[in-house]
Amino acid sequence: MKILITGGAGFIGSHLAEQCLERGDEVYIIDDLSTGGMDNIRHLKRHPKFVYYLDSINNVQLTAELVDTCDIIYHLAAAVGVRLIVESPVNTIETNVRGTEIVLGLAAKKRKRVLIASTSEVYGKRDHVPFREDDDLVLGPTVIGRWSYACSKAIDEFLALAYWKEKRVPTVIARLFNTVGPRQTGRYGMVVPNFVRQALSGQDITVFGDGHQSRCFTHVSDVVQLLIGLAEHPDAVGQVYNIGSNQEVSIQELAYRVKALAESPSKVINIPYEQAYEEGFEDMMRRVPDISKIRGLLGHAPKTSLDEILYSVIAYERERMTPGFAVSAAAHAL
Structure with a gap:
């Protein structure tokens, strides 16, 4: 198949590109490198079925050509990460909504199949877990960025479902829960790579808040397999699916597990949200997905354990700290 991945130089996009290439697909990506990076795809550049464009999906002419060329569009381009969201709210809203509008509008002309990557953030401040795809959304006030x-991202979902209902564009929505793994950056507030890098360098491992907030972490290799399964399954069209693990862990416990697995001398310390982000910052205390719907469709769900996930990130970050990492990693991948 011919695959288009928007945001393909990002963490998840680059792993998805690898998986599609491994099974023989032609892969086209477009990425403006606002949160992605060339290091994520450098090892793919020599592959005969890999084509990349360093540009924005707001370049409608180029995006239209790519949409016309491909059979399936994975729309992963988005503003991501809590820190980026807090510091650049205008960019967050415009990037997410405008980009999705462009992709869906172009896909509608040829009724190309589109998978929209959404997020568990859309559940907002719900305190009843696990989260089901048809649960009510409970968002905080507009004065909290x-x-x-x-x-x-909720608007993205409404747009995708509207394009299916009104224009018969075959869309499917994947709500991702805390995807982690090698190549993820901690620059925008992602907790696992930040904890691992702090542990390996002997710095204090900084937990925001009291650490009682909990998350469920999923390895990127599990996520991309499920994304491909959703994008290609005829019964997924017009539906929303949670993608995540239901293995819940508090952030405080996560910090101590990283410390132990990395054999680090680092101390675990707590920092108030106001110091880490901004005055009045609100967090979701629990984020646990109900994954029965995707398991019922595809017959499987994420299987990588939390310790295996952490070991993979620790091994990657250790290698990353060695001289000549970029060269050796690319050579190994090729």
Whole structure:
């Protein structure tokens, strides 16, 4: 098949590109490198079925050509990460909503199949877990910038479902829960790579808040397999699916597990949210997905354990700290 991945130089996009290439697909990516990076795809550049464009999906002419060329579009381009969302709310809203509008509008002309990557953030402040795809969404006030991301991704979902209902564009929505693995950056607030890098360098491992907030972490290799399964399954069209693990862990416990697995002398310390982000910052206390719907469709769900996930990130970050990492990693991948 011919595959288009928007945001393909990002963490998840680059792993998805690898998986598609391994099974023989032609892969086209477009990425403006605002949160992605060339290091994520450098090892793919020599592959005969890999084509990349360093540009924005707001370049409608180029994006239209790519949409026309490909059979399936994975729309992963988005503003991501709590820190980026808090610091750049205008960019967050415009990037997410405008980009999705462009992709869906172009896909509608040829009724190309589109998978929209959404987020568990859309569940907002719900305190009843696990989260089901048909649950009500509970967002915070508009004066708290954190919720602009959740709202913008909810609009993306409404747009995708509207294009299916009104224009018969075959769309499917994947709500991702805390995907982690090698190549993820901690620059925008992602907790696992930040904890691992702090542990390996002997710095304090910084937990925001009291650490009682909990998350469920999923390895990127599990996520991309499920994304491909959703994008290609005829019964997934017009539906929303959670993608995540239901293995819940508190952030405080996560910090101590990283410390132990990395055999680190680092101390675990707590920092108030106001110091880490901004005054009045609100967090989701629990994020646990109900994954029965995707398991019922595809027959499987994420299987990588939390310790295996952490070991993979620790091994990657250790190698990354060695001289000549970029060269050796690319050579190994090729």
